[in-house]
Amino acid sequence: MAVPNLQIALDHNELESAIQDVMKVGDIVDIIEVGTILCLQEGQKAIKCIRAMYPNKIIIADTKCADAGTTVAKNVAEGGANWMTAICSATLPTMEAALKEVDELQVELYGDWTLEQAKEWYKLGISQVIYHQSRDALLAGGSWGKKDLNQVQALIDLGFKVSVTGGLTVDTLKLFKGMDVHTFITGRGITGAKDPVKAASEFKTEIRSIWG
């Protein structure tokens, strides 16, 4: 079982603060995500700036693409993103089109997706999914539970590299022990910490201690 990656999600409203935060922890984390909020606020320039800062990191554009797969994917790839996200309710032609333009496409799981759909995505050549606890659902009282973990395992069993995100803390990582999680994604778990460098390092240390 490989050691899971740590991914920082930059969900900032302004490029300036995103840059400020990522330069503290960019060398510690494995993957940098240009979050949806940042994409919508600052556009392709946000991807370009992060790529300029970290020429060798995997960068994800969290576009949650729902349509116009070719154009959206071409644009983020041109900006310097390696991977891109698509929303689970995108049609298969949209996913297929996007897949051709980026190194890897990640399907982001919200709402009423099914494992049957997931099999279709896999057949299409999609290797990654993101199991996402909605921020708003978390705020409304939802949290990680047995049902979530079973779903994550089912996706791993289908062959996907599965990223998990939503309300993750260093303490919740052990919930996933024994599971072949590909990546843990956190945003404010790092950027919102008093000491982001310490927070990122603690995530890395705990991941290594469980999976290393």
Next chain:
Amino acid sequence: MAVPNLQIALDHNELESAIQDVMKVGDIVDIIEVGTILCLQEGQKAIKCIRAMYPNKIIIADTKCADAGTTVAKNVAEGGANWMTAICSATLPTMEAALKEVDELQVELYGDWTLEQAKEWYKLGISQVIYHQSRDALLAGGSWGKKDLNQVQALIDLGFKVSVTGGLTVDTLKLFKGMDVHTFITGRGITGAKDPVKAASEFKTEIRSIWG
């Protein structure tokens, strides 16, 4: 039955060309949409520029919001958008959060949504849905048919203001005759025409001729 609106979707890769195109037809159309591609490429600035050009038009930010409803909606409202789109696979808490920050929220219908879900959105206070023929699905050979028209009518019957989009031409408008469509959305049907002013005017004339 009210006369349906005509909405132009600005799905440009650059702000410059979007501005160039919209200033030709902005006074003819009823609603201006800052499309997903433009939002992702140019950020909030795109909304601000279009608002500066058209202080009194309804402007839609086609974010296809899937999460972080409060933040995304606050940001587009701050940019000057009146309405915003959310993807149908967003959770109800996300939609509810977004709804508080914009004048109206439009649920964009992709993939396997159901009328049961639509009833939940309506209960939440969401008044608009967008029936969307995926650009990629159209490219893959799909088109408007009886099934689509029945779905649109079912949504109207539920009480929604329904916008329709995807491969619309002046000639296809008559397919919707007798239906209380709220808005027809077209992008390249206008911006891709040899004479965009003529194209927009022909859309308006045909809409008035059928529904006027």
